[in-house]
Amino acid sequence: MSGEKEYFVTLAPKKVNMYVCGITAYDVCHLGHARSAIVFDIIKRYLRYRGYEVTHVRNITDIDDKIIARAARENISTGEVAKKYTDEYYRDMDLLGVSRADIEPNATDHIQEMIETIKVLVEKGYAYPLDGDVYFEVGRFPGYGKLSKKNPDDLLAGARVNIDERKRSPLDFALWKASKEGEPAWESPWGRGRPGWHIECTSMASKYLGESFDIHGGGADLIFPHHENEIAQGEAYSGKPFVKYWMHNGFITVDKEKMSKSLGNFFTIKEILDKYEPEVVRYFLLSAHYRSPIEFSDVQLNEAELSIDRYYTTVIRINDFIESAGAKEKVEGASELEDLLSGFKDKFLNAMNDDFNTASALGYIFELIREVNRFLDGRPSGQKAKDLVLRTRELLAEIGGVLNIFNKTPEEWYRSLMKVKKIDLSESDLEDKILERQKAREAKEWAAADRIRDELAEKGVILEDKKDGTAWKIRAG
RNA sequence: GGCGACGUACCCAAGUGGCUAAGGGGGAGGUCUGCAAAACCUUUAUUCAGCGGUUCGAAUCCGCUCGUCGCCUCCA
Structure with a gap:
């Protein structure tokens, strides 16, 4: 929150409650998602290694505009879209060696909790219903902007077009959205609808980790508005500090520009793992500090x-x-x-x-x-x-x-490298070649021996002669 | 326009007040080897974008300039 490094003191001795924003399950994951997952996976592993008892919650957003749009386009249900991409996500994460969170809640399993949170916000005067929607009134929450270091007045001045005239302020954001015909909907005191994006994290984090917890993480692009809005919701609701330490990982860049869906300059995890060992991806991401941008190439x-x-x-x-x-x-x-x-x-x-x-x-x-x-x-x-x-x-x-x-x-x-580099040679063929070369070497037929070595080198296999035999490796890099 | 981050060798990258500016890759030379590979050794930043300032002392703190990027709209 200070924007600086601080000494780490947990709310409860030796216990860490950590919430990390996961994915919205509407498409396959790219390397940026992998970075966030890996960074917080390492953080969790290290804290545990140091003897902390860590409870890690990572949500999966399974209802939102993009999921609805995708479902409509593919003519399947939003549930099917979410299921499909959640499965893909787990597959990617497993390959990358990212451990599961202790609790991985879906938004749609917590609609009641969200409705309760919104009700309280309305009762306390922080939110107002409007034609079946419910909005959070940013002007009622004095600390708004404290995480992203933005001044609400500046935000107003810089507000872009598409302002919803009905809202009391352009900064107000939706807690609940009335559903259109044919969209997934849940009953609520404000009519049939679905939750806004920001409320799910607040409600679910509070449910599993308490009204105040130690660490909240996610990509740096979530600082504003997502995490700012979470603070507003959480603190307006409970009157307590929502999160002690905010941690945000930096972006992956391609030609110095942020890798993102909208720019289209992204590489999916699947594509990358087709060419590189998962460990290579992990190492690459750990080779720069988690807050720094890291150039993908x-x-x-x-x-x-x-x-x-x-x-x-x-x-x-x-x-x-x-x-x-x-x-x-x-x-x-x-x-x-x-x-x-x-x-x-x-x-x-x-x-x-x-x-x-x-x-x-x-x-x-x-x-x-x-x-x-x-x-x-x-x-x-x-x-x-x-x-x-x-x-x-x-x-x-x-x-x-x-x-x-x-x-x-x-x-x-090396077996793994062989596979990922698609080296067209079986291990037994390789052993045969090595044996053949061994015989040539014993006969001091160096040219023949070298020919075999060169032939293998061309395929990316390197031979190393040691005193008790010859070992093979796959050329890295 | 508002807010913020960053700029360390040929490339990547740690270091945020004080011993010789980590580490990886690459280049050059060497040791070892039948030759290689690997490994090791030597070498490759008297200097940290530039200019000022604070200090006994700065890559590290402050100011300005230049450059790059991000957020302000969904985004990891």
């Missing part, structure tokens, strides 16, 4: 893929070492690694405690990656070296777990 996604590949390549080295390390104690240059290991967790926590700075956290992960590689380059052996490397692997896995990345085995990673 293939270059960026490829860089994310390379970064993740660097991680898994190191995991392979670590695993190889742990399996094959000799017993003879040889530990050189371990002090740097030991230092880094002992300070690593604090660095990670500090980064995340500072407004969930995932980009900084990822930086620390790669510092550790470089150090463990350096350590392994010294060809260490023995139990002490093993313990150190094991500790590194565990620490990396723990932190990766919080961010929900880096949680595959390297084998899974």
Whole structure:
């Protein structure tokens, strides 16, 4: 609310009540929806990791103008439209590794609650019925504009055309809308109609999280008017502060412009996941701070893929070492690694405690990656070296777990890359080729061996000769 | 027009008053290797859009200028 970072103090000790605006189920999701979902998924995971008991509510709007329009166009019911795109949404979220919220309410299951809220607002004089609609009277709520830092007078001055003359003020917004013939409708004290968009979040958030709760999140485009209106409704209703901390994720941009439905410059999650591993998308989104705009491009996604590949390549080295390390104690240059290991967790926590700075956290992960590689380059052996490397692997896995990345085995990673890059080669064919090349190498027929390697490289498969055999990877980036 | 955010290397990106300006990608050189790949090492910002100011000290605070974007209408 202050527009600045603040110390995080929960309303109840160690408990966090968090509401995040979900989707309106009228079309498939694009990357912007993914960002919001992933950002708040990480926030929830991190708070839980830190020992908070988090109740996460994420709504699904299943009745609104766009759903009605789509239903009319496709000649199906609004319920069918909402169901279809809710299913698509869950499919996308599952692929992206976004966990479910604890409560995922639909608007249409809470019509009664909304009617009750509106009734109270009317009784308290904050809202007025008008020809079957009900409007919130913005002028009656003194704090209006405090979240978006807008002055109601400026808003009035800048008001665009299409002003509804019946309203007491152009800023007044609908709590309840009378239904037209053939539209979905519910009985209410003001006649048959349906709820306005803003009221559902206020009613449902209050129902599940209380009249005041800790965190409310969503995309930055919801600040005004949606969240401003939620505050007006919630605080007019209860007389209490509605939300303690507002958190808004920044936009995804394409050529510096906001990715959006209306501009048509969007990429659906489905399209992106056809070309990139879900983990790559997650990493990409975590590589910038959640409030910053982030430019979508293939270059960026490829860089994310390379970064993740660097991680898994190191995991392979670590695993190889742990399996094959000799017993003879040889530990050189371990002090740097030991230092880094002992300070690593604090660095990670500090980064995340500072407004969930995932980009900084990822930086620390790669510092550790470089150090463990350096350590392994010294060809260490023995139990002490093993313990150190094991500790590194565990620490990396723990932190990766919080961010929900880096949680595959390297084998899974490369199989997954193989699939997403549509490499036309079975694993057994690949093994055969490697064997064939192995024979050539043993016979020191380098040209033949190189030919096989080049042939595979052309398909995007990279061979790595190690002392006990040849491993394959898929070229990232 | 009103309000707001941002501008850090070739690209992406952390850093918001004080040790050598994280990290990733890319470039150049090197070590290792049959050759590669991977990894590592060295190097690539005496400088943080520009100009002023505050301060012992600023990329970091303040002012102005330039540029980019967002919100003010549905939007993650």
